[in-house]
Amino acid sequence: MAWENFNEERLKQIIRQFEGSTTKKNKFLVKPSNIICKGHRWYYVPAKRKHVKINCGIKVYVVDYELDDFDRILVYDGSNLFAAPQDEVIDLGFN
Numbered sequence: 001m002a003w004e005n006f007n008e009e010r011l012k013q014i015i016r017q018f019e020g021s022t023t024k025k026n027k028f029l030v031k032p033s034n035i036i037c038k039g040h041r042w043y044y045v046p047a048k049r050k051h052v053k054i055n056c057g058i059k060v061y062v063v064d065y066e067l068d069d070f071d072r073i074l075v076y077d078g079s080n081l082f083a084a085p086q087d088e089v090i091d092l093g094f095n
Contacts, residue, residue, distance in 0.1 A: 010064075031092065035057065037057075043082040044083045061076050062089065067086060072085050
């Protein structure tokens with residue numbers, strides 16, 4: 001499986017950013033990304049082994065850039081940790 005050993009510290013940092021509890025002791029910030037498509041799509045959630053409906057255009061954070069067999073990366077949207085195709089996720093960066 002592609003995401004058996006992802007960076008847990010990166011996921012914890014992403015959750016802190018969503019909560020708004022980042023402090024100076026946090027060593028890094030994770031750049032937000034965006035899912036580019038129209039309407040909504042169904043994405044696979046590996047932990048639940050099912051698909052969930054996700055609205056397009058939402059802000060996500062990339063948890064792991066390692067590709068699985070279907071060229072998907074692991075992203076987090078604040079409530080779901082799901083696999084999205086790499087070509088549908090673009091980095092927004094910091095503004």
